[in-house]
Amino acid sequence: MINAKAIGFTIAFAIVGTMLLITGCGGGSGGTSYPIPTLPANAVVLDTTNAIDIANRAVSDSGYVGTSARQANILLSVKGVIDLLADQMNSTEQHTSVATGVSQTTIIPCTDDGDITITVDGNESSAIGTLRFNNCTEGTVIVNGSISFDGTGDSAGNFSVNGGGRINITDTIDPTSITMVMNFRESGNTSTGSFSSSFSFSIEGLPGGGFLVETIQPLTGAGFDVTSGEIMVYGGNGTRIRILITAPNTAEVFVDEGSGFVSVGFISL
Numbered sequence: 410m411i412n413a414k415a416i417g418f419t420i421a422f423a424i425v426g427t428m429l430l431i432t433g434c435g436g437g438s439g440g441t442s443y444p445i446p447t448l449p450a451n452a453v454v455l456d457t458t459n460a461i462d463i464a465n466r467a468v469s470d471s472g473y474v475g476t477s478a479r480q481a482n483i484l485l486s487v488k489g490v491i492d493l494l495a496d497q498m499n500s501t502e503q504h505t506s507v508a509t510g511v512s513q514t515t516i517i518p519c520t521d522d523g524d525i526t527i528t529v530d531g532n533e534s535s536a537i538g539t540l541r542f543n544n545c546t547e548g549t550v551i552v553n554g555s556i557s558f559d560g561t562g563d564s565a566g567n568f569s570v571n572g573g574g575r576i577n578i579t580d581t582i583d584p585t586s587i588t589m590v591m592n593f594r595e596s597g598n599t600s601t602g603s604f605s606s607s608f609s610f611s612i613e614g615l616p617g618g619g620f621l622v623e624t625i626q627p628l629t630g631a632g633f634d635v636t637s638g639e640i641m642v643y644g645g646n647g648t649r650i651r652i653l654i655t656a657p658n659t660a661e662v663f664v665d666e667g668s669g670f671v672s673v674g675f676i677s678l
Contacts, residue, residue, distance in 0.1 A: 443557065443573025446590040446611035446621055448643050453618030455644035460664040460673045464652050467622045467642050468660070468678050522546035535561045542576065549581045556591070566600035587614035602632035620644050625651075634658055635678050652676070 455463060515527040523545040529538035537559040545552040558572030573592035579585065590611045597604035607627045613619040621643040628638035634657050642650035651663040651670055658678045663670040 443571065443592045444575060444590050446592060446609045448621040449611055449613035449619035451618050452620055452643070452645040453615070454646050455620075455642065455648035455650050455664055456666050457664055457671070457673050459617075460650050460662055461676060463620060463642060463644075464650055464660075464662045464676050467620070467640060467650070468652065468676065519545040519552075520547040523551070534563060535559075540574075549583075551579050551581065553577050553579075562599075566598045567596075568599060569596040570594070585614065587612065589613075603629075604631070605629045606638075618645065628654070630657070654678070 453459065453463070512528060512530045515529075517525040517527070519525065523543050525545055526541045526543060527538060528541075529536050531537060537557075539555050539557045541555040542552040554574060554576035556572055556574035556576070558570055560568060560570035560572075562568040571594050574590075576589045576591075578587045578589075591608065592610070593606065593608035595604055595606040595608075597606075605627045606629075607624045609621070609623040611619060611621045623641050623643070624638060625641050626637070626639040628635050628640075630636040635654055636657050638654045640652040640660075642652070644650070647667060649665040649670075651665070652660045653663070654660050655675075659675060660678060661675050662673050664673050665671075
């Protein structure tokens with residue numbers, strides 16, 4: 410899944426799976442610098458009429474759904490790429506790998522052209538690496554960019570991962586270019602599915618304007634259930650949306666148009 414929380418969880422599984430494949434290699438190292446998302450220029454002004462829609466986009470498992478059918482198709486295809494990554498990383502017999510020294514490289518062909526290349530340096534307890542989209546093409550959609558990460562894990566499934574990067578999505582038929590910048594931190598256990606996730610991301614190129622999203626309180630839960638946390642969405646002219654988890658997979662949405670927060674309804678995560 411392409412949203413920042415889900416990317417963190419997907420890569421966490423990838424790190425643990427990859428570390429099991431490269432036992433005996435040299436250890437990874439920390440200190441990696443990741444991009445800090447900022448509010449895009451000409452950001453959308455948030456108000457009571459668009460707050461629910463944008464709140465849904467900020468937390469959607471289908472990934473930053475755009476304001477048109479083609480936007481949605483572009484972004485859903487990236488979700489498919491991320492799902493493919495998770496499937497490949499959890500199935501060692503499907504890997505096409507080349508080990509060089511302490512590094513492992515996994516190449517995953519995309520549906521129509523290009524590939525996703527994952528390079529990891531690590532051992533059974535730690536790893537550092539990069540996931541790179543190389544003209545990854547699905548239909549008319551082309552994805553480029555990279556996500557770097559570092560993390561630790563053990564045989565019991567406990568993990569901690571940090572990461573971030575920039576992805577650009579274009580469409581050759583409808584010349585739409587969307588840029589996502591993300592930064593995430595997550596810990597948990599891949600056996601129980603428990604997680605605690607903090608992230609920020611910006612999205613630029615949507616027809617109505619982009620926005621910036623940050624966790625104010627980490628999202629926590631297990632499996633596909635988010636049970637607590639708080640997210641803030643920042644828009645143009647100082648406007649904000651507050652998304653507060655009030656029950657499992659349910660959040661109340663508040664909008665601040667400049668004079669304080671008012672509740673505008675609930676959404677499902």
